[in-house]
Amino acid sequence: MxxxxxxxxxxxxxxxxxxxxxxxxxxxxxxxxxxxxxxxxxxxxxxxxxxxxxxxxxxxxxxxxxxxxxxxxxxxxxxxxxxxxxxxxxxxxxxxxxxxxxxxxxxxxxxxxxxxxxxxxxxxxxxxxxxxxxxxxxxxxxxxxxxxxxxxxxxxxxxxxxxxxxxxxxxxxxxxxxxxxxxxxxxxHPVAAHVEPTADLCARLLPWTMLLSGIDGAGRTLHLTLTGPGGGEWMMPLGVRDAAPGDPDASITADVIEFCFLLGGRRPPETFPAELSGDLDLARDVLRTAPALSGP
Incomplete structure (x- = not known):
């Protein structure tokens, strides 16, 4: 099949x-x-x-x-x-x-x-x-x-x-x-070949979910690692107009499926299981604002 x-x-x-x-x-x-x-x-x-x-x-x-x-x-x-x-x-x-x-x-x-x-x-x-x-x-x-x-x-x-x-x-x-x-x-879960582009979309939405939540991430960079089939690594500039990432200010490592469900509004950011390092306040802001685009 x-x-x-x-x-x-x-x-x-x-x-x-x-x-x-x-x-x-x-x-x-x-x-x-x-x-x-x-x-x-x-x-x-x-x-x-x-x-x-x-x-x-x-x-x-x-x-x-x-x-x-x-x-x-x-x-x-x-x-x-x-x-x-x-x-x-x-x-x-x-x-x-x-x-x-x-x-x-x-x-x-x-x-x-x-x-x-x-x-x-x-x-x-x-x-x-x-x-x-x-x-x-x-x-x-x-x-x-x-x-x-x-x-x-x-x-x-x-x-x-x-x-x-x-x-x-x-x-x-x-x-x-x-x-x-x-x-x-x-x-x-979906096959890895379908999870991967979905996770990539979720990663690229993070600057927008932050901005919609009142946080401008301009000039900041996130190193995002998503584990499991369909996962990967992203060096994400957190400003919606940033042309390229810089050195990472914060790092987040999480399961790729759980991350997609976080963006989809089905996981509480406050208790989301993830490894954080670097600027912890920034990393927590990323997770807290991630579901901003989710809706009915």
Whole structure:
């Protein structure tokens, strides 16, 4: 199986991964039959496509109780999937891909989320799942003809298309984990080849998360080491306009998966497990402000 086709549902075939109350063993054969591999797309977009396939594999196993259970932000699983469809649709609109679901009215993330959630409340959970997957697949196929260096604007944020797509992959990964945690399911992480570019995006966002939190890191440099498959080392200038890093003022070493979840707002900065050295106040500021861009 190609890495991009590694579906989370494979983990559900292991006895320890099956929760007691909802994803019953007798449902697994049907769920495996309903799973679909990632849509064909550009190689640089495969981290996103892989997370879509993983979420879809998890949804294939959901029963009525799972769809009605609150996951995050007060949203049920069905409303969470509608939220993902809404944000995928905003990126699709920015690059000229088909926008599915209700007519595009609001162009901000929460406004569009409310539109799509209202539309999907009149539909069955399985229809919502198909609508979200169709939107994600349409986006993936359109990305096959584009460059990651193309520019896109989503929710008022201008940036390289490749970064927007990695952000969609990170959010889909985070929300897949949200849903799995509520269901009591243990899922494998993405393959290292997909973790690496996601971690790189998270590292490059640190100057912006600091600035958005009221801290200007101009002239300061962070040596960031992320361990585990897909990790690496970064010498990060902490000013958004800094042209190049200098000598490191502070160093942070942490697990790459945990770091991605910190940026995604799923790990408390105050207790985040990391080795710090150099300017400890600066290192703590980096960790404290890291989730600044996370949201619903």
């Amino acid at each position: 190609e890495p991009v086709e590694r579906l989370y549902l494979d983990a559900l075939t292991e006895e320890a991964a099956v929760p007691e109350r909802s994803l019953r063993p007798q449902l697994l054969a049907g769920a495996r039959a309903r799973r679909r591999p990632a849509a064909p797309t550009a190689p640089w977009a495969e981290p996103y496509a892989g997370r879509v396939a993983a979420m879809d594999a998890l949804l294939a196993s959901a029963v009525d109780d799972d769809w009605a259970r609150e996951i995050v932000e007060g949203w049920t699983l069905q409303e969470l999937v509608a939220h993902l469809a809404a944000k995928d649709g905003l990126l699709a609109a920015s690059v000229g891909a088909p926008v599915l679901g209700p007519a595009l009215g609001a162009t901000d993330a929460m406004g569009r989320t409310h539109e799509v959630q209202e539309y999907e409340r009149a539909r069955s959970p399985e229809q919502t799942r198909r609508d979200w997957r169709a939107q994600a697949d349409a986006l993936c196929r359109h990305l096959a003809g584009l460059s990651p260096r193309d520019m896109a604007t989503v929710d008022g944020i201008d940036g390289a298309l490749g970064d927007h797509v990695l952000a969609r992959g990170l959010e889909t990964w985070i929300h897949t984990d949200d849903a799995a945690s509520v269901a009591g399911i243990r899922l494998p």
